[in-house]
Amino acid sequence: MCLLRENRGPGQQPSFKGALILESWPIYRVMGDGTVAPNVVPNELALKIYQDMVLLRTFDEKALNLQRQGRVGTFPPSLGQEATEIGSAHALSKQDWMAPSYRDHGALYVHGVPFENVILFAMGRAGSLAGDVRALPSSIPIATHLPHAVGLAMAARMQGEDAVAIAYFGDGGTSEGDFHEALNFAGVFKAPVIFLCQNNGWAISTPVSRQTGSATLAQKAEAYGIRGRRVDGNDALAVYQVVRESRERALAGHGPTLIEAVTYRLGPHTTADDPTRYRDTEEVGAWRGDRDPIVRLGAYLDQQGILTADDLEKIRVTALEWVNQAVEAAEAMPPVTPLDMFEHVYATMPPRLIQQLQDFEGSDR
Amino acid sequence: MPEQNMVQALNTALHEMFADDPRVLLMGEDVGKNGGVFRVSGGLYDKFGAERVMDTPLAESGIIGTAIGLAVGGMRPIVEIQFMGFLYPGLDQLFSHASRLRTRSLGQVTVPLTLRMPYGGGIRAPEQHADSAEAYLTHTPGLKVLVPSTPYDAKGLLYAAIEDPDPVIFLEPIRCYRLGRMEVPEGRYTVPIGKARVARPGTDLSLIAWGAMVNLAEKVADKFQEAGISIEVLDLRTLAPLDKEAIGNSVAKTGRCVILHEAPRTGGLAGEITALIMETAFWDLKAPVARVTGFDVPYPAYAWEDFYMPNVSRVSRVVTETLKD
Ligand SMILES: Cc1ncc(C[n+]2csc(CCOP(=O)(O)OP(=O)(O)O)c2C)c(N)n1
Ligand SMILES: [Mg+2]
Numbered sequence: 097m098c099l100l101r102e103n104r105g106p107g108q109q110p111s112f113k114g115a116l117i118l119e120s121w122p123i124y125r126v127m128g129d130g131t132v133a134p135n136v137v138p139n140e141l142a143l144k145i146y147q148d149m150v151l152l153r154t155f156d157e158k159a160l161n162l163q164r165q166g167r168v169g170t171f172p173p174s175l176g177q178e179a180t181e182i183g184s185a186h187a188l189s190k191q192d193w194m195a196p197s198y199r200d201h202g203a204l205y206v207h208g209v210p211f212e213n214v215i216l217f218a219m220g221r222a223g224s225l226a227g228d229v230r231a232l233p234s235s236i237p238i239a240t241h242l243p244h245a246v247g248l249a250m251a252a253r254m255q256g257e258d259a260v261a262i263a264y265f266g267d268g269g270t271s272e273g274d275f276h277e278a279l280n281f282a283g284v285f286k287a288p289v290i291f292l293c294q295n296n297g298w299a300i301s302t303p304v305s306r307q308t309g310s311a312t313l314a315q316k317a318e319a320y321g322i323r324g325r326r327v328d329g330n331d332a333l334a335v336y337q338v339v340r341e342s343r344e345r346a347l348a349g350h351g352p353t354l355i356e357a358v359t360y361r362l363g364p365h366t367t368a369d370d371p372t373r374y375r376d377t378e379e380v381g382a383w384r385g386d387r388d389p390i391v392r393l394g395a396y397l398d399q400q401g402i403l404t405a406d407d408l409e410k411i412r413v414t415a416l417e418w419v420n421q422a423v424e425a426a427e428a429m430p431p432v433t434p435l436d437m438f439e440h441v442y443a444t445m446p447p448r449l450i451q452q453l454q455d456f457e458g459s460d461r
Numbered sequence: 462m463p464e465q466n467m468v469q470a471l472n473t474a475l476h477e478m479f480a481d482d483p484r485v486l487l488m489g490e491d492v493g494k495n496g497g498v499f500r501v502s503g504g505l506y507d508k509f510g511a512e513r514v515m516d517t518p519l520a521e522s523g524i525i526g527t528a529i530g531l532a533v534g535g536m537r538p539i540v541e542i543q544f545m546g547f548l549y550p551g552l553d554q555l556f557s558h559a560s561r562l563r564t565r566s567l568g569q570v571t572v573p574l575t576l577r578m579p580y581g582g583g584i585r586a587p588e589q590h591a592d593s594a595e596a597y598l599t600h601t602p603g604l605k606v607l608v609p610s611t612p613y614d615a616k617g618l619l620y621a622a623i624e625d626p627d628p629v630i631f632l633e634p635i636r637c638y639r640l641g642r643m644e645v646p647e648g649r650y651t652v653p654i655g656k657a658r659v660a661r662p663g664t665d666l667s668l669i670a671w672g673a674m675v676n677l678a679e680k681v682a683d684k685f686q687e688a689g690i691s692i693e694v695l696d697l698r699t700l701a702p703l704d705k706e707a708i709g710n711s712v713a714k715t716g717r718c719v720i721l722h723e724a725p726r727t728g729g730l731a732g733e734i735t736a737l738i739m740e741t742a743f744w745d746l747k748a749p750v751a752r753v754t755g756f757d758v759p760y761p762a763y764a765w766e767d768f769y770m771p772n773v774s775r776v777s778r779v780v781t782e783t784l785k786d
Contacts, residue, residue, distance in 0.1 A: 169763055170587050198587070220585060220763030236589040237547055238519055271518035272550060299519050301495035307518045366587075374494040437765045441758050448727065452756045456768070459778055 268299025560603030709741025
């Protein structure tokens, strides 16, 4: 496969210089054409990754439906990005810190947050992280959580933990100042941190060619003295391997990695977005079918004799049952109370908040 | 005259300004092809091209900083920040530079910049998409802050903003975007900066509000009208500089005042307005000035939104209290 294809936004011709740079930043891939490394993921784990990817797709489709029915609010699906979401999170240990964005419920799920909590989040309920999962609430302001990941990584190292931190963000995120400050801090302090950039081609209506004049996002690592890697973000096994290896290097004291996972946002930015306003359906079509991360891993597992068509069907049915149960569980939760809104602002409610809560409860609302 | 909602009125104003003045530019995230997430800039990109309707990289500090340079350099940039909650990465540019360049250069370097952004809650938006952070801005010397609540004022104030020689923040209440239509004149007209509007005259109590709270104030006034109580609704329209005279006149007439805002209570503008009333109408007051505001909590996720937001019954309770002798 042509390396030039992925990073080009509409209307941008690759310059000769860009082409040279792309050659020095090859895409790491283990499945299909252009393979650069053999797969090292054991069959059992590959199967688990596949199941979770199907679960994530099923969940997203369900959530889109619920949104149409008005049962959940604005929802950002990760359709097309399942390999990066799931593959990356399986390469982590439960001790690792995760700093996700709004689209990373797949990674959060693998890290230990049940899907019913994700649905609660989409129902406009904060506090949807499950108890002891080492993750921050999904960051809404773009890239502002990247410095947090650096700090979390430093804290883990200072306390002698066998843990790294990973931040999830998009191609658009690389334009924010906080992205650059975080990479710089990570380089200076050699923090055991992984920056996982999902280059899904778009930041709402803005193509990646409008975010940067660089030929790749991964090469930005070089300026900060840290390691950069490009990976086929639709190849779950490759993503797993690159994250795994970045984690091991970080733990061994070799410092941070910026990973650019080249993938594609198949769906709308969120349920409030209409992508036909700004991109060709043809472009979207080119990423479906053979390039779909679930189709690709399914074909690979089939080839390896790990799965039959029957198994695939079973996985889909089970996923749907799970998702339906999660929705039921979320919808059966007791309604929110005004107290929730007041009692978590500070460790101890100050007098003015106690007064405001009393006024609220004394009123007929 | 065409009937337009606020989005249409703003869109028409932008089209006219672009046609009239080649120095006018629009820059921001998704303002071009997509026409902005609320479609305020719809059609501009097709008509005026990518150089004047700029889809920028995702970087608020970069957008505002670049716009400052464009403004100083002779252009008339209009910046759109996608939601007020995403202004914060750009605040340094606003607080350290846009607001101060005139002072620091003793009038040599000026920044005719208009910064538009949707703000406020009540539409079940995701977290951090509903902030009302006007008080941070009104506290910053050198900035003007406008908030229309009607389509007519939106267009007239946007013209005033773009023609102003200094940086102007133009807050667009999301809940008013498609709230209703009214007649909006074609072509240029201005609504003066620094002038409040009596949205509805009354004699017994003044309700002071801006943005989406004006509509709430009118609902409360309707309700009290049925009981024979006449409430005056004052729509401030400009939050910096405040229309001290209009506030003083209204309260001197009614002798009673309740101030509404959806921003948190502590440090909110109601405190400043109360101080202005002390300076202008204290001896006319028949009851303490009261306020109905958001609570001192971060704007909650939308499941709690109805608890947070001032509503008819919360305002009515405070109005009733203030009407007691
Ligand atoms: C600081 C900030 N500015 C603007 C926004 C509005 N916004 C939300 S998502 C988005 C695009 C993000 O694109 P990207 O970083 O590529 O991530 P993706 O949505 O593709 O996963 C924008 C502009 C925001 N959330 N935060
Ligand atoms: Mg993106």
